[in-house]
Amino acid sequence: MSSANEGFVLQTAPHAHGPMSVPRIMHAVNLSLIPVVVMSALFFGARVLMLYAVGIAACLGTEVIIKSIRGQSWRSILDGSALVTALLFVMVLPPSISPLLVAIGGVVSIAIGKEVFGGIGQNVFNPALVGRAFLSAAYPVAMTSWTPAREVFSFVPTGRTLATVDSVTGATPLAASRFEGIAEYYLRLFVGQTAGSIGSTSALVIMIGGIALIAMKIVRWQMVVSFLGTIAALTGIFWLIDPTTYADPLYHLLSGGVMFAAFYMISDMVTTPFTTKGTVIFGVGAGLLTVIIRLFGGFPEGVMFAILLMNAVTPIINRMNNRVYGASA
Helix, strand or coil, rough: CCCCCCCCCCCCCCCCCCCCCCHHHHHHHHHHCCCHHHHHHHHHHHHHHHHHHHHHHHHHHHHHHHHHCCCHHHHHHHHHHHHHHHHHHCCCCCCCCHHHCCCCCCHHHHCCCCCCHCCCCCCCCHHHHHHHHHHHHHHCCHHHCCCCCCCCCCCCCCCCCCCCCCCCCCHHHHHHHHCCCCCCCCCHHHHCCCCCCCCCCHHHHHHHHHHHHHCCCCHHHHHHHHHHHHHHHHHHHHHHHCCCCCCCCCHHHHHCHHHHHHHHHCCCCCCCCCHHHHHHHHHHHHHHHHHHHHHHHHCCCCCHHHHHHHHHHHHHHHHHHHCCCCCCC
16 A cells, blocks of 8 residues: 555655754854853953954855865855854954964864864864864964953952963963962852953853753753763862862852853754763763863863863764664663
């Protein structure tokens, strides 16, 4: 008996259409990043807006060129994915970085981090972090030169980091705490009025955008909670053992790129597991690696390396937690 007689119509997958699409998701993420862009300009000056423009031009231009070489439509830049990569990439860079290095990193992010794998949905590693990792390896001095944030909010107490207004080599709160024993005020960390990467200093603004993405079910709360929870639990253990050597959990959560990573980096749908159990495993693994690198590695910040390493094992996590359609649990 034919399928037509049974009342079925056979078509190629997918058979169901949801309300969300790639462009909608990407543009929602871009909109949620606007407050971060604004705050970064307030803290580090209008120069960072120029860096955003350079990063966007480099990422979109690279994708257009590669698509044209492949004989594909350059209109793929309209889906918002290259714009997301550009914004995230610039936000994890030092404010003092040169526009040339931003352009180079943007090209690497798209060409090596995304298009070399075939384009959106096929990349293994987070493209923005690929660009940052390249710059960290090729230009270590430029990637570790920091400028203090402007005193935008008068109600925030004066900072206690090593950075001065005229210096571009001052320590971030995380580095100052680990290597110099100088702790930053929690309110400054929460608001973001500290030295650090362009868009990852303000935990407050990042959380507002991130919670909005969770509400829209673009970011999975299980991964955020497992990542932050693991960092808090592990750093809490070491802090209880030796509070004079190790910073407390709240300090670790508010400093560095933890909050930015929790809501905008580990939440990448392409490079992270697609099952709920897998997302929890990913979050715990990324949190564990972050703590190991922060406490015992040569870098005060370990989020970037932790996420890239977990990106590499995502296919294994997916295979371990993949159920065959129609099979019993």
